Amino acid sequence: MSQGLAETDAGKEPMKNQNTSHGLWAATASPRPELGPLPGDTSTDVAIIGGGYTGLSAALHLGQAGRECALLEARDIGYGGAGRNVGLVNAGLWLKPDDLLRRAGPVYGERLLEVLGSSPDLVYQLIAEHDIECEALRNGTLHCADTKKGCRALQVRSAQWQARGAPVTLLSREEAAARTGSPSFLAALMDERAGTIQPLSYAYGLARAARSAGARLFEHTPVTSHARASGGYELTTPHGTLTAKSVIIAVHAYPGFAFESTRKSMFRMNFFQFATEPLPGDVLETVLPTQQGAWDTNLILSSYRRDEAGRLIVGSVGTVHGLAHGLHEAWARRTIAKTFPQVGEVPLEYGWHGAFAMNGNNLPRLHLLDDKMVMVTSFNGRGIGPGTAFGKLLAQYATDGDAERIPLPVSRLETLTTRRFWELFYEAGARLYHFFQRRL
Ligand SMILES: Cc1cc2nc3c(=O)[nH]c(=O)nc-3n(C[C@H](O)[C@H](O)[C@H](O)COP(=O)(O)OP(=O)(O)OC[C@H]3O[C@@H](n4cnc5c(N)ncnc54)[C@H](O)[C@@H]3O)c2cc1C
Secondary structure, three states: OOOHHHHHHHHOOOOOOOOOOOOHHHHHHOOOOOOOOOOEEEEEEEEOOOOOOOHHHHHHHHHOOOEEEEEOOOOOOOOOOHHHOOOOEEOOOOOHHHHHHHHHHHHHHHHHHHHHHHHHHHHHHHHOOOOOOOOOEOOOOEEEEHHHHHHHHHHHHHHHHHOOOEEEEOHHHHHHHHOOOOOOOOEEEOOOOOOOOOOOHHHHHHHHHHHHHOOEOOOOOOOEEEEOOOEEEEEEEEOEEEEEEEEEEEOOOOOOHHHHHHHHHHHEEEEEEEEOOOOOOOHOOOOOOOOOOEEEOOOOOOOEEEOOOOEEEEEEEOOOOOOHHHHHHHHHHHHHHHHHHHHHHOEEEEEEEEEEEOOOOOEEEEEEEEEEEOOOEOOOOOOOOHHHHHHHHHHHHHHHHHHOOOOOOOOOOOOOOHHHHHHHHHHHHHHHHHHHHHOO
16 A cells, blocks of 8 residues: 555544545645634625635635635635646646537637636736745646547647647657657647646645635635525524625535535546655656646546656546555556656555546536525536636626626536436446556
8 A cells, every 4th residue: 555545544634534535735735724614603795615726716816806705615725626636737628629619609618718728827827926835837738649549639639729829839759758758659739828736735825815815714614504694695604604795606526515416417527646756866857857747638538747846646537445546556557667667666655536527518617506696617627727717707706796707608507417327437437447558
């Protein structure tokens, strides 16, 4: 068993969460902001539910606009996807730009592409403006192909982004090998808008910045129910009631307590990562030598990146619960051996997983649960840029009530009838795929 997991199991991590959840990111994050639970009954203008990127960005931008707001997080800041992800700050969605335009339609498509295409600008601007220590690098990311089909997909993606003037370059096999330090890839798409961060540190930094801007933030404060009250809403928590004129719900793939039922509108895709111990200097120079984060074009995709200490982190679809842990850890070892043979045998220090929210057409969703109770969800595998950008837009919406600024139609929270099928498909499919992949 990897050493980091044993530490997590022993409960040494500051996060009060289940085992194998935040792994390397909890161990190497910048200091946690010191926040307590809601100290009794109180009121505010805007209540924000969820302490991930969306909620924190909303709190920061409301605070900066001089609006009174209070954020309630059920567990710890970054407990959800924000503290578990790969840390690739990418532009756009997983969808190719033309597919996004087709699916979002003429009214919203262009604006959505604009907001999501420039979302890394917002992320890195906030990091600079608020001195957020989060291992931030903005030197592009690499979308890699290890099959001919993948190469064709990259060509199409590259042409579509280039037609929109985006700084993306299709790299040849030799160039991809030089950038990745791996012989495995036939081509790669370099996107200069993108970069990498330590995801949990970014969440902590946003929390600190939001607090400095005047937002009140509370941890260990789950919203267990909500009701209309005169002039707004009453949110019940175990520590007291928060009364607010409007509410932003930012619970994404981790809806709990009062928002458990929103789970039915999405399918949750799990993604795990394993991190090696820091690699020796001479080996490190040859692994992702220019430090771009990378992922591949496969349906069950793999991700590759380094952290600041020189660990190699590989990830893919699935969990590291129970039996799946051994299977996926073995996959991670084979993947490192095949993709970066120069690394050799190296201990894995951490393994963890998390979930993100997917839906039928792979577009984010905007829901009005009530007059002044708004929710954005389903970032479909992206969330650092989208969460930060939508948080800012939701803050503006809470201020001027103009939903037109948000480049999404208001939709009903509907049950995704194929939810269980897709969850099983990806979880079981990933196990089967990983059992066989990279054995030869
Ligand atoms: C393993 C993994 C890899 C990923 N890789 C990337 C990547 O490389 N790049 C990228 O852009 N995106 C990535 N993502 C997606 C990204 O992490 C998410 O889209 C993003 O975190 C969503 O942010 P959020 O603020 O909307 O929600 P979250 O970060 O999930 O936060 C939601 C919060 O709401 C809280 N909450 C829920 N219910 C309640 C309640 N009743 N009361 C109070 N609080 C409540 C939860 O505790 C949680 O902290 C990845 C996700 C995972 C899991």
